[in-house]
Amino acid sequence: MEILNVILHNVIKKENNTKVDLDDRKTENAINDSANMLSKGINEKFNSTGLNTGHFAKAENSDDPTPHFESLLSKYFVESKFDDFVAFSVAAARCLQKQLQGAPKAKGGHIWFNHYIHQGQHFLSVVLLRQKSVMRIDELELAQFDSVDLDKLHMAARINLSKWSDENEQSARYISFKIGKEAKKVTDYFAKFIGCEEFTESRDDTRALVKCVKAYCEHHEFEDDKTEIVKAAVHEQISEWSAENSAIKLDSLSTYLDTKYLQEDDEKDWLLAISQGELYGLNNEITPDKTELNRLxxxxxxxxxxxxxxxxxxxxxxxxxxxxxxxxxxxxxxxxxxxxx
Structure with a gap:
């Protein structure tokens, strides 16, 4: 991964308040070890977190406005580069500021914009970072200090700029995003800020999941008998969740398989990583198609x-x-x- 542009702004807002201030940087952050470390940590969390996938909201009528965030990308991202990354990020941060004003229950945070290249394609990560207090020992005394909270992604989006900007690209899944687990009225602002819509296709999603389960068994070098057991277990578990009207979530399925069939030192979260990676780009939550599921x-x-x-x-x-x-x-x-x- 090669970082091309990175910048942090601070959107200041307390819970149960509509006042939102923006402390914006005037220059890009340096691309140094700290930036690379944070970028690496965020991407690792992306790859081990249940994500939804989709695209920018489609206009219902020809005269409907394009989502503001997409308009900013169209203005500033030209020929695979940002003409003015600072101006783009400040305009986007102001858009977030406006959305937060309509979400009294939500809290602010540092907004991270990171433009990078991975496997020959351009990506933009937009992540709302929060801080947490941690302890350290300073001259044999315990002291508290604030640290970036990377234990979980609160609000985040990763846009495949190469797919989005390619007129010949038919993908409806060029945005991966994570919306926090708080109530919808608390988290809705971030989806509106990005302007993204989920993409779901039951039959295609289930067919892809079946391929991922088989790839999971091959990756862990299961014998044929164990592979059949794992496939049957996935079919049974998903059928059980469906009968209970429970959500079918890939992160839950990944944890279920790892816990049941892997040793303690085996590689974990591989099913989640491949199913939400570039090849398949599945939503974390899918609606299973019974016919396709029966392939297991x-x-x-x-x-x-x-x-x-x-x-x-x-x-x-x-x-x-x-x-x-x-x-x-x-x-x-x-x-x-x-x-x-």
């Missing part, structure tokens, strides 16, 4: 004379079902050898 199942049946078991991946490929008849086009080599004797 293994079909099993037996009577006193016959036992059949096959992966759902084979259905309508080498195994075909029609009105009580099952046709197998390609049988296992060892079975074929027995039959040929």
């Amino acid at each position: 199942k293994r079909y099993v049946g037996k009577n006193k004379d016959l036992s059949i078991s096959f992966s759902s991946d084979l259905l309508n490929k080498s195994v075909f079902y029609k009105k009580g008849e099952l046709t197998i086009k390609k049988i296992p080599e060892n079975l074929e050898a027995q039959l040929e004797r």
Whole structure:
């Protein structure tokens, strides 16, 4: 990751208050070890946090205004660079200031703007940072000081500028964003500030999740039997959550699998990372499609004379079902050898 521009402003607001002040920097922050460390920490938190994905709000009518944040990007981000990153960030911070004035319950914080390149694509991270008190020992005395709170992302958005600015790019998922877990009336201001809308597509999302689960098993080098167990467990767990009308959240599913099937020193959060990475870009919360979800199942049946078991991946490929008849086009080599004797 190569940082190109970075700047911090302070949006000052207390809870239960509509007064909002802006302390804005006049120059960009230096791209030094501290900036790189903070950027790295934020990106690591992005990759291990349940995110929603989407795009800038689409105009319903031709004369409807473009979201203000997107208008600022159109003005300042030209030919893969910011003409004036300071002016852009100050204008955006003022937009946030205005949105906060309509959210009495919300608190302010430091707003971080970071333009960087990752794997050849331009990104912009916009993160509302808060501080926390921590203890340190100073000449054998305990003392408190404020530190950036990176334990969790409160409000954050990451925009793939390359996808957004490419007229030939059809992606509806160039924004990944995290909205805090507080009540909607407290957090709504940040979504309005960015002007983003979630993108959901039940069938495509579920199909992608099935691929992620299989990739998860391959990444952890599970044997075939364990892979089938994991796939069945995902199907069962999602079906159970759906029956309870509970949200299907990728971060919860990732934790569930890690806890149940990984050793203590194994790599954690891999399912969440790949499902919300560049390849799939899934929302943290999805609505499962039953037909696609069934691809995780293994079909099993037996009577006193016959036992059949096959992966759902084979259905309508080498195994075909029609009105009580099952046709197998390609049988296992060892079975074929027995039959040929």
